[in-house]
Amino acid sequence: MANLLVVIELVDGQPAPVCLEILGQARRLASGLGATLFAAVTLSHAPGPGEEELLGRLAEHGADKVLVITDQSIEDPVELSWETHRAALLQVWEQLAPALTLFPATPGGRDVAARTAARAGAAFLHEAWVELTDDKLVLMEGAGAGARALGADTDFPVVVTVPRGRYLPARGDDESEVEVISAASAPAELTSLGWEADAEARPLILAEEEAPFAAPARQLAEALGGRLACSASPGQRGRLVISLGPSLEGITAETRVAVGPEAGARSDVDYCLEEPAAAALGKLLAALGPRRSG
Amino acid sequence: MIDRAVVLLEHPDDAHALRAAVAIAPTTALSVAVSGEAGVSLLRAALAAGATRAIRIWDESLRGTDYLGIAHALAATLRVLEDETGSQSVVLCGDRGRGAVGPAVAERLGVPHLTGVTSLVRNEGQLLIRRPAGAVIRLYGAQGTVVICVPPAGARLEPVAAGATANQGEIEDRSLAAVGVSAAELSYRRRFSLHPRPGPTPAPLRLRDGQALVDRLRAEGLIPKAED
Numbered sequence: 001m002a003n004l005l006v007v008i009e010l011v012d013g014q015p016a017p018v019c020l021e022i023l024g025q026a027r028r029l030a031s032g033l034g035a036t037l038f039a040a041v042t043l044s045h046a047p048g049p050g051e052e053e054l055l056g057r058l059a060e061h062g063a064d065k066v067l068v069i070t071d072q073s074i075e076d077p078v079e080l081s082w083e084t085h086r087a088a089l090l091q092v093w094e095q096l097a098p099a100l101t102l103f104p105a106t107p108g109g110r111d112v113a114a115r116t117a118a119r120a121g122a123a124f125l126h127e128a129w130v131e132l133t134d135d136k137l138v139l140m141e142g143a144g145a146g147a148r149a150l151g152a153d154t155d156f157p158v159v160v161t162v163p164r165g166r167y168l169p170a171r172g173d174d175e176s177e178v179e180v181i182s183a184a185s186a187p188a189e190l191t192s193l194g195w196e197a198d199a200e201a202r203p204l205i206l207a208e209e210e211a212p213f214a215a216p217a218r219q220l221a222e223a224l225g226g227r228l229a230c231s232a233s234p235g236q237r238g239r240l241v242i243s244l245g246p247s248l249e250g251i252t253a254e255t256r257v258a259v260g261p262e263a264g265a266r267s268d269v270d271y272c273l274e275e276p277a278a279a280a281l282g283k284l285l286a287a288l289g290p291r292r293s294g
Numbered sequence: 295m296i297d298r299a300v301v302l303l304e305h306p307d308d309a310h311a312l313r314a315a316v317a318i319a320p321t322t323a324l325s326v327a328v329s330g331e332a333g334v335s336l337l338r339a340a341l342a343a344g345a346t347r348a349i350r351i352w353d354e355s356l357r358g359t360d361y362l363g364i365a366h367a368l369a370a371t372l373r374v375l376e377d378e379t380g381s382q383s384v385v386l387c388g389d390r391g392r393g394a395v396g397p398a399v400a401e402r403l404g405v406p407h408l409t410g411v412t413s414l415v416r417n418e419g420q421l422l423i424r425r426p427a428g429a430v431i432r433l434y435g436a437q438g439t440v441v442i443c444v445p446p447a448g449a450r451l452e453p454v455a456a457g458a459t460a461n462q463g464e465i466e467d468r469s470l471a472a473v474g475v476s477a478a479e480l481s482y483r484r485r486f487s488l489h490p491r492p493g494p495t496p497a498p499l500r501l502r503d504g505q506a507l508v509d510r511l512r513a514e515g516l517i518p519k520a521e522d
Binding site: 124 | 361391392394396398400401402406408410422423424426427428432433434435437440445447485486488489492498499500501503507508510515516519
């Protein structure tokens with residue numbers, strides 16, 4: 001029986017939402033193919049009472065088995081990277097020899113997925129579609145007329161990244177088998193020199209200067225500790241961009257959001273709120289609650 | 295100690311990787327699997343933009359091979375260059391879209407890699423690398439060969455006609471055999487390649503209301519959590 005593996009990235013100790021979506025689609029694939037679905041998560045320590053919710057969520061979202069790889073050299077919390085997670089990932093991969101390995105298409109996932117594929121000699125797809133058609137696995141990347149697919153008979157391992165919002169979460173059993181594996185830490189190949197604040201990590205709100213909702217847009221930017229602009233600068237980068245109309249061309253952003261009546265028709269964003277910006281802004285500000293101090 | 299840079303060019307959007315390389319060390323531009331005039335034009339543009347050397351590897355067996363076939367040819371070329379020059383290099387490539395070739399080259403070479411790098415500075419033979427990670431920028435130091443993947447930013451490489459600028463340098467054409475790679479090794483990887491097939495069109499995830507959006511962004515760690 002084939003193994004499917006979903007690599008879980010954590011945010012504040014919980015699975016990133018995109019990983020639960022990927023787990024959901026992998027659950028549907030595994031059920032259709034008769035495969036076993038593994039979810040792998042890396043921690044610096046053996047799971048304790050503080051990790052019960054994490055493990056429970058992975059089971060609830062469809063994992064047959066949860067692998068917890070402990071690596072004392074990893075600081076908690078830390079984003080996925082090859083430099084820190086390679087020992088854990090390779091240990092799991094060698095143990096399971098999965099037919100299909102799914103990573104989130106996040107900066108961390110992208111850092112490890114292609115390297116994992118290369119180590120395994122696997123095929124690799126970026127921001128993939130992973131579907132069952134006529135009981136057969138169909139793996140594609142790209143979109144519309146420009147899409148490309150793997151050949152029909154994939155008798156070799158495949159590694160994919162999957163973007164946020166592409167699939168829906170699923171329900172699984174409330175419990176699943178948990179196995180704890182201790183990884184042999186790999187020596188650091190790069191010298192870690194610490195970190196510094198990233199000024200471009202602040203959320204960016206884009207709204208036309210003369211827009212009637214410019215004032216609440218400014219309030220939203222302040223509430224998020226972000227910036228307000230009427231257009232993007234060429235080569236601008238950021239973690240989160242919320243567009244109330246202006247184009248996102250030229251921005252490299254981890255997450256893109258569009259707000260407005262036509263937001264759902266945009267192909268350049270990850271999330272959308274399809275309602276007039278003025279009304280949406282009021283609801284966003286209400287949902288954010290009292291402004292943080294400092 | 296790193297005293298050379300090699301930039302892997304596949305596309306005009308790899309210009310940022312080229313600029314980063316030229317800023318830190320004498321740079322060799324290397325193009326593999328870009329056939330015909332497109333490959334030549336890319337390397338001409340690289341020379342005009344400051345590369346001191348340009349090398350082109352092309353063979354029909356590269357057509358249709360996958361990311362790992364290309365990485366295999368690139369890694370073989372990089373080893374040959376290291377043997378010829380007797381020095382270690384920092385290897386830079388564009389981090390566009392798939393971002394697969396850079397990490398695969400690093401795997402073939404057995405060296406570390408970093409994706410999404412936004413800043414690269416050379417200081418007395420050591421590299422200082424900045425890479426955004428969540429809300430911070432992590433800093434790394436490297437003294438040996440490392441593969442650095444640089445997201446696109448700024449102007450693309452513009453085509454340059456032959457003879458358009460002075461001191462362009464010559465483009466060195468090398469065969470696969472010259473770098474120790476056989477056509478059969480690349481042909482094997484064709485079965486892992488992707489083939490045109492019409493597919494779905496991505497659509498954004500429709501969130502039902504502002505609360506749902508706020509909840510999602512908080513769960514992703516992109517905005518602060520609610521105050522207690």
